[in-house]
Amino acid sequence: MRRNKTIAIFAAALMLGSCSETPEKAENSSAEESTAETTAVTAKADDTPSPAEDTTSDEEDTLYDWTPISKAYLAGDPSGLDEMQTEIYKRASYVIDKVITDDMDDYAKELAIHDFIVQNVTYDINMLGIFEEHGEHAADPYGALVDGKCICSGYTTTFNMFMDMLEIPCTSTLAAADANEAHAWNMVQINGHWYYMDVTWDDPVPDSKGRPEQHKYFNTSKEVMADRHLWDSSSDPVCDTDEDSYAAHELVTVSSTEDIVNVMEAAFDKRSMNVYIIPEDPEGWSLEEADDSETYLNASQIGGDMLKKAQKEFSKNHGSCICQWQRMQIGDKVAAAGYMFVF
Structure with a gap:
């Protein structure tokens, strides 16, 4: 369960580059062709598969069972947890106390948890090596919150655990992405609507302290996910709006070069790589239809x-x-979506 090695190569190329205007088209895998060969395992708060004996095996078809920890948190009683679960419980409780406030709505809580994970957890780059090895707890929240590094299943189970602790409906899916490689991600319900979430792919590789994080896969659509994620979505909750997508929340109308620079600076100041703008006057812009994601x-x-x-x-x-x-299509508008890779 790893990120494609091409990510590491691409990231290394970015490290050597300056601001580029060279267009590029990423290769897409066909979801329709691969879905039949891919079995998705979806874990829900009340229907979570038990953890495999070795939670870091790439051959496993289950995710780590975080529910004893989230249930203990909601009950205010961690006495029934084992040593490892207790350590995860302590770290997760500390994070919630640190980043969650009483005046936050569910979207703000979700964003705070997403950004904490991306800012404080590093993808276990050993998985990008020839031997594809990773840490003992890379596939569970202990790896994310205690060791500070994990793989996609670690990101996914950690995010789902936090959502359960905050009583925000969430599911986890273990399936595949890109060249049919094992991958995991979430769905989350905000204001009555379901969205897709891939925290792993929002965390830049290579990682560095203070580097802005990605929000492309924060509350995104099924269409965006289907470009590179391979799974049977027939049992997924319906994802039928982008009202609480990151793009919709951050969309800004601009009327000048200065406005655009200010939007980019504001995104950078809050450590986001993403900007979404729409011109007040469309003359000179080409926004007739959305591009492939x-x-x-x-x-x-x-x-x-x-x-x-x-x-x-x-x-x-x-x-x-x-x-x-x-x-990018955002609601009934086609906007310009920018991705800033700053080193």
Whole structure:
């Protein structure tokens, strides 16, 4: 269960680059062709499979059982937990006390947990090596919260555990992605609607302290997931709106180059790699229809001189970076979605 090795190669290339306007098209795997060969295991708060004896085996078809920990938290009684569960319980309780406040709604709580995990957990890059080895607890919340590194199943079970502790409906899916490699992700219910969440792929590789995090897979759609995730979605809750997607919450109308730079700076200040903008005057912009979620264009192809100038101005302030753009459907609008890789 690992990220594709090409991620490491691509990330290394980013480290050497400056702001680029070279368009690129990522290769897509066909979900329709691979679904028949992929069995998805979905874990829910009240229907969670028991953990395998070796929770780090790549051959397992279950996820770590976090429910004793979340139930103990809700009951306020961890006395029945074993030593490992107790340590996870303590770390998770500390995180909730640190990042969750009483005035937060469910979306804000979800975002706070997502960002804490991405900022404080590192993908176990040993899985990207030739021998694909990882730590003993890389597939469970102990790896994420105690060791500080894990693989996709560790991210997924940790996020689901936190959602259960906060009483936010959430499920976990173990299936495949890209070249039919094992992968795990979540679905979460916010304000009565279900969304897809892939915390693993929102955590940049290679990781570095203070580096902005990704939000592309935060409360995203089935269509975006289907471009690179392979699973039988027939039993998934219906995902029929983007109202509480990160993109919808962050969408800003702009009327000048200065406005765009300010949006990019604001995103950078709160450690996000993502910006979503729509021009007040569409003249000079090309926003007729949305792109495939893995298609990236240069700034001038989408926003003409205004977006190109804004990107250059932002780059002057932040040194080595790469900016990629795509047209994204957000509600009834087609907006410009930007991804800023700053090093």
